[in-house]
Amino acid sequence: MFAVSAPDNQSPTPESVDAMTQAALGELDAVSDAPAAEDWRVSYLGRRGQLTMLLRGLSGLDPDLRRAVGARANQAKSTLEEALARRTRELAQAALEASGRLDVTLPGRPVIAGRLHPTTQIVREICSAFMAMGFSVVEGPEVELDHYNFEMLNIPAGHPARDMWNSLWIDYRNEQGQQPMLLRTHTSPMQARVMEAQEPPVRVIVPGKCYRYEATDATHEWHFYQIEGLAVAEGITFADLKGTLYEFARRVFGDDRQIRFRCDYFPFVEPGVDMSISNFRDPTTGQRPINRDEDWIEIMGAGMVHPKVLAGVGYDPQRYTGFAFGMGPERIGMLKYGIDDIRHFYSNDVRFLRQF
Numbered sequence: 001m002f003a004v005s006a007p008d009n010q011s012p013t014p015e016s017v018d019a020m021t022q023a024a025l026g027e028l029d030a031v032s033d034a035p036a037a038e039d040w041r042v043s044y045l046g047r048r049g050q051l052t053m054l055l056r057g058l059s060g061l062d063p064d065l066r067r068a069v070g071a072r073a074n075q076a077k078s079t080l081e082e083a084l085a086r087r088t089r090e091l092a093q094a095a096l097e098a099s100g101r102l103d104v105t106l107p108g109r110p111v112i113a114g115r116l117h118p119t120t121q122i123v124r125e126i127c128s129a130f131m132a133m134g135f136s137v138v139e140g141p142e143v144e145l146d147h148y149n150f151e152m153l154n155i156p157a158g159h160p161a162r163d164m165w166n167s168l169w170i171d172y173r174n175e176q177g178q179q180p181m182l183l184r185t186h187t188s189p190m191q192a193r194v195m196e197a198q199e200p201p202v203r204v205i206v207p208g209k210c211y212r213y214e215a216t217d218a219t220h221e222w223h224f225y226q227i228e229g230l231a232v233a234e235g236i237t238f239a240d241l242k243g244t245l246y247e248f249a250r251r252v253f254g255d256d257r258q259i260r261f262r263c264d265y266f267p268f269v270e271p272g273v274d275m276s277i278s279n280f281r282d283p284t285t286g287q288r289p290i291n292r293d294e295d296w297i298e299i300m301g302a303g304m305v306h307p308k309v310l311a312g313v314g315y316d317p318q319r320y321t322g323f324a325f326g327m328g329p330e331r332i333g334m335l336k337y338g339i340d341d342i343r344h345f346y347s348n349d350v351r352f353l354r355q356f
């Protein structure tokens with residue numbers, strides 16, 4: 001080992017401390033296992049190690065020399081301690097690799113997997129059913145003009161049917177003055193927007209969010225999704241509407257669920273219907289799909305596009321006919337998965353969301 005004090009007992013100098021440090025680092029490189037590393041530590045950093053002894057002997061030195069050698073020796077101490085820690089890690093890693101073993105008992109790192117929201121899942125499922133029947137998907141604005149949400153749907157200002165949709169109005173003004181705007185109450189305004197933008201034939205579905213100023217209960221939210229459907233061409237009849245909706249219900253609910261059409265009124269269709277899905281008790285379990293005392297749950301409004309709506313977008317109502325529908329995917333999800341309250345969808349309770 002290198003001696004810090006020269007054999008002739010000369011006083012240490014900064015240079016002799018540097019030389020000792022270099023020699024120590026060289027020896028550490030040559031150390032090949034943990035016991036040898038421990039011997040190295042004892043000989044330099046141990047209680048009677050060279051560097052420790054040097055630091056202890058500083059008090060006997062001339063003040064100038066003491067300062068210079070002291071500073072260098074403290075630096076050397078940190079250098080050697082860091083080098084030892086690094087070498088110890090390298091030796092441990094090398095020993096593990098040499099043993100050919102892997103510590104399989106180490107716990108794995110948990111992977112947090114996200115999942116699709118149940119509404120997204122059911123919306124996608126419904127869209128797939130219609131895409132398989134040749135419909136394409138379009139989307140539109142959630143903040144809508146009165147013009148599209150009502151006027152183009154044969155619901156002029158002051159029409160009593162406006163009360164069917166409790167609206168959330170927006171105070172908006174641009175260079176042209178006041179433009180009555182609202183959070184769309186349904187996806188039906190996209191009927192007019194799509195027909196204005198293209199010539200027949202049209203076959204689209206429009207998924208999107210809607211908003212209504214209304215009290216919530218087990219089947220009503222103030223914000224919810226709708227999926228609009230529109231098909232316009234020459235020769236489309238009510239039978240096409242029924243056939244399309246039967247096929248949709250078969251694809252989403254299977255063959256066993258019953259479907260009910262009833263007359264209903266919407267100013268933009270004639271005739272108009274609503275469609276419900278059976279919520280009957282299972283004779284063996286006594287359970288209903290949705291735990292509510294109702295045999296039928298309404299899932300959509302539909303009908304033949306009103307000639308005034310066709311004429312409003314420039315289509316010839318003598319030549320073209322079409323059908324339209326607007327359904328609530330949350331209610332469809334409730335019937336399909338047995339969810340008894342629509343408010344579970346948006347209360348963000350992970351115990352509910354994790355089930356999907």
Ligand code: FA5
Nearest residue numbers: 186188220221224298299300301302324325326327328
């Ligand atoms: C309409 O909104 C019409 N635009 C539907 C339509 C389209 C008729 C095209 C004719 C032709 P309605 O308000 O009934 O109709 O809503 C349609 C469906 O949206 C309902 O059957 C229901 O499934 C869903 N829905 C309506 N209001 C709510 C609500 N507050 N919470 C959850 N779902 C709702």
